[in-house]
Amino acid sequence: MRGRIARSARRPSGRARRGKATMNSIEPILSLRGVGKAYDGTRVLENVSFDVLPGEIVGLVGENGAGKTTLMRILFGMTVIAETGGYEGQISLSGARVSFKSPFDALDAGIGMVHQEFSLVPGFTATENILLNRESLESTMLVDLFGKRMSVLDRGLMDRRASKAIERLGVPLDASMLVKEMPIGHKQFTEIARELDRENVKLLVLDEPTAVLTESEAEALLSALKILASQGIAIIFISHRLHEVLAICDKVVVLRDGKLIKETRNEGLTLREVASLMVGRSLEKAATIRPVSERPSGTPILEIEGLWVDMPGETVRDVCLSVSKGEILGIGGLAGQGKLGLPNGIMGLFPAGGSVKLDGKSVPLNAPRKTLDAGMAFVSEDRRGVGLLLDEGIDWNIAFTAMQVKGTAVIPLLGGLFQWRSDVAMRELALEYIAALDIKCTGPHQRAGNLSGGNQQKVCLAKAFALKPKLLFVSEPTRGIDVGAKRLVLDTLRRYNREYGTTIVMVSSELEELRSICDRIAIIDEGSVAGILPPEAPIEDFGLLMAGRLAREAAAKEAAK
Amino acid sequence: MSGVKAFVADFGLPRIIIAVFLLALFVIAPFVGVSLTSSFINVTARFGMNGIMVLAMVPMIQSGCGLNFGLPLGVIAGLLGATLGIEFGLTGIAGFGVATLITLTLGAIFGFGYGKLLNRVKGDEMMIATYVGFSSVMLMSMAWIVLPYKSPTMIWGFAGEGLRTTISVEGFWDKILSNFLAVRIGPEFVFPTGMVLVFAICVALVWFFLHLKTGTAMTAVGSNPVYARASGIDVNRMRLVSVVLSTMLGGFGILVYQQSFGFIQLYEGPFSMAFPAVAAILIGGASVNKANMVNVFVGTFLFQGILTMTPSVINSVIKADFSEVIRVIISNGMILYALTRKTKVAR
């Protein structure tokens, strides 16, 4: 593919690093050939091939759902891959074809992985974490009787090994400090040091390692990575912070929709270029979006100021946003940046603060009932956890919220002393929406847990529509449902917007989806609004908004030049 | 074949074993000289006696508070109601009525405090409920000694130190419900119409409550608390209501039990009340977070059936009294089974 042959002579890795001149004759550490993967007929990865050389830092960029995660799962032999039918193509490590049965095989073969979320034991010291389950042992008398686990830890040797790994990383990390007392950056270093303790580590994969770090911590990490590369370790660096990618990577690999879009050396690359590669695609003719002139503007229905939301993994730090009456506002952004926190916080599901006004009236936060009463409704991204009563029937699922909030399907008894639930009215309501949204089911009593993903999503929508909301938040409405159902769900949203004038705020990771339906699209990055664009805006503008503040600044500088 | 498997998986093997076991007992009974009618009447009487305490499990299970091992708290309310009624010297329907009123009031107060506590320890309710129940039983044991009761039927005659361990309700409201509209069948057996009727009314009331808007909300809280919260339900308040309801039912349950049994059992009496009730509702098909009226009926009948039938039948068959051991194994085995099953909705 790239004209390199895997069987070339092995050279000392020290000379190999960044050696473009010798590149063609060096055996790559990792070589992917035609790797692909489909889940249940849905293709998520197709014919991906590239090489990673010793001492090379390869930046892997792509949107959510571009196939990065799947690729890493395949590389690590995660069991979920084998359980869903394996993968196509081949992977070679130092020239030898490999196929790992479990992540432990991959680790043994010399691949280290640092995940986005910390995988550390908080009550252990850095040393104990670095050597977790790989401790140095001294045999005891009981070993022969009860097995190896009766050996005693050799603390002295462990300390030496840990300091060696930390030294290799070149960062000031106190090996005897408890992880729970560390600043976040040091936790990340601990994770990396853990991989370095393995004698044979040849390839290090870092998944969004800087996502949780402060700027200075991120800088320290990047220089540590450079040091590692200079020692001959190959690194795959996955990050959405494009400026970081451009700062340290020798090569950039761009994935989009499961395909390898571009593999290029990091020479003369601009942020704009990479951003457009990452998100760009042929935009289907969006006949469905309103022409600019017909877009609602002016009268704001929802005004958000200084909103913060403590939603784990989706923290919103400071959002100011105004939504016009009758529009469909899209909220986009990469995972973990806080776009999901926005509706969840306003609807009171996670602790939040700031000011939210609906129709000029202030809506109290942290009180789900108050927001519902004010006329807002929410279709959660977590269908099974938040959106549905899996053990109850469709009728309950659709009618429950409306019953509690609006008294739908309630018969007052004894002059309103008792409020009797009318199962008949609930059934009728359910039947109405089953017909309106074309929910495929055996009847209103079918348990929600037994429905398909698409039909579950329709039930969730029906639940929200039954509230007759002025403003509807829809979060990831098409996640995990098939293509046909996706179209139906989007059409339904559009219909309700056009026919009933319901204002819709739609949060989605799929930019294309937002661009196909929304009047405006706000991109959330690092917990606040990075910018608002019309759906027709150039694709790389969206990409840049997602790429982080520093990247935007860098891009601005580039442009100024 | 797969239908059978699905049924077994859904209904639970232990329940099927227990039902088959009880059926076998009934089948064997006539052959070993145990009268079916008398057995049946016995089961009915125990059914009426214990039913309401089993019913008391339902609200808390429905709201997701788990199995109510804190039932002794309600029982204590019932004991206080009964002893105060006697202390006031009230007899007959008035006495029972006043006892009920006091019980329900106290049950509501205890339940409120208990519910507040359980709301602050979500996830650990069952273990804490057990020990809160136990320690309140011991606290009340001290109180029974110290409280200035005067009624001569209740206090130790000679020592004069506190209340008796068991107090007869004879002359007050002995079998007041059981004998109401009672039907005499044969020379020895009386069908306790009144008591069964009261049980049925209680079941109907709880059923009615669960069909109200509030009851619906409570069910949703138990089914998926996050869903309920997203629907604007105050989850803690619903849980509180369910605990109050459970505690009040527990208190009334023990009153009904006492009038049929004939005695009030003080001191360590309430200890042994929770486990049989918990086991019964589980045998009836309830899970840790889902229960309905059918579970109450079926469970009480199966469990009391086994309690009644095993001693007589097994004794006649193998001349050894296994019944207690069987009861211990069945009731605790059932609870263990329920606890180790994966619940469908994560909490």
Place this chain on the structure above:
Amino acid sequence: MTKRSLVAKSIALAAIVALAVAMFFVGKGHTVYLDTNAVTIAGKEARAPDLSSVVFDDNEPEEMGRAERVIANAIGAKHSVKVESLDGDGKKAERTIRIPTSWEDVSISIPALLAGAPDSAVMTLYAALDRVDEPAEKTVQQVESDVIKLEPLTVP
């Protein structure tokens, strides 16, 4: 499992079993009834002295008259019995006896010992009179505790 660990485990298991067996024999307890009743040995009646001092193992010496019985606890098989007549005739005897493990209780005849009779005459299996089982202090029903029945807490 490596060979080494297999060997180690086998040895440990054997050692534990051996220890158990050893404990069984070393710790086997017997109740020893030391009797001064007159006995007939080989057609001759042997009588105990009017007063004798009997020492069983390391126990305190017991002064015994005629037709008396002293009960001693014994652990293990090998025991010594020392008898000295206090009648002034200076008769003395000492013997080491070996109680078979299968015997629960034994009686030892002091006259036979003094008369120098063989072991089989000195030590016999103690035949208890038919013991009358006193009725169990509680009925079974009471024993089988309730699911949570509390006996009064007695942690003495």
Place this chain on the structure above:
Amino acid sequence: MKNKFKLFLIDNAVVVVFVLLIAIAIPLAGMPGKYLLQEVLTRLGRNAFLVLALLLPIMAGMGLNFGMVLGAMAGQIGLIFVSSWSIRGIPGLVLAVILATPIAVLLGYVCGSVLNKAKGREMVTGYILAFFMNGIYQLLVLYAMGSLIPIGNPELLLSRGYGIRNVVDLIGVRQSLDKVLQLTVAGIKLPIATYLVIAAMCAFIVWFKRTKLGQDMRAVGQERAVSLASGIPVERTRIIAIIISTVLAAVGQIIFLQNLGTLNTYNSHEQTGMFSIAALLIGGASVRKASIPNVIVGVVLFHLMFIVSPMAGKNLIGSAQLGEFFRQFISYGVIALSLVLFAWKRQANEDASRASLRGGASKGGAA
């Protein structure tokens, strides 16, 4: 300085409260100091080992092992056999331990496997499991022994010919461990050998924490998911923790009963779990954290309270029964309190750990 003192008080609130309570109760009870001292020292030897059995499951994050009752049952079965064969003295105890160990291992395995199926509610499950196994134990001891399982000594059996009596006299092994190396200092008897066994156990636990298995248990106790990801066999480690605890409980029950000298066949084990757990908690331990000092302090405080409260109750209100109830109330109450406090603390910690993420607007730039 003042703050430090305050922190100490908060961290050891339970201990402090009990010290105060006992300080009030001792003069009320009016018991001679020497008697109290003797009693406490005796009970320390009797109970400490049992309480030590609770430490490992706490370390492995499984909470208070209410299933230790299973071990107590195993110990009792060992003692019943030893009595039936009339093996006496130290050999009798050793044999009882050898017999009880495989039973305890088996029960511990069952218990650990069941608890693995009920992660997150180990305590209540262990608690019910203990009751369930009590039924099986009764089946075995009350019906099978003497009929299916031969019992050599008819004195142990109920008059009906099978089933073990309610009370088994352990005359053969009574205090046979306590009496070894027993010292009498100023009229107070010290069971030195028992103390040595307990000290050895403490040493074992300290050593065990330094082993790979001990390290794995600590890891599993703190972060199950991380441990699993790093290749530690989590479920197996948890089962081993319970097995060790069960075996220790069996040995502990044998030590406990040799001191008492009588076995209440159907009751002795029932309250073993509760008393041991209450003692540990009074010693300042929690569901997540317990140490050897907690054990020693707990046993001393708990039993001091146990000894003095009936007399204190009698002298205060004129009712010994009141004191009896009081000490039961305390046993249950301290467990309830400790569980509640722990649940509160956990919720408070969860809130605190996220506090930094809230109020993002304060960073400015809200315009």
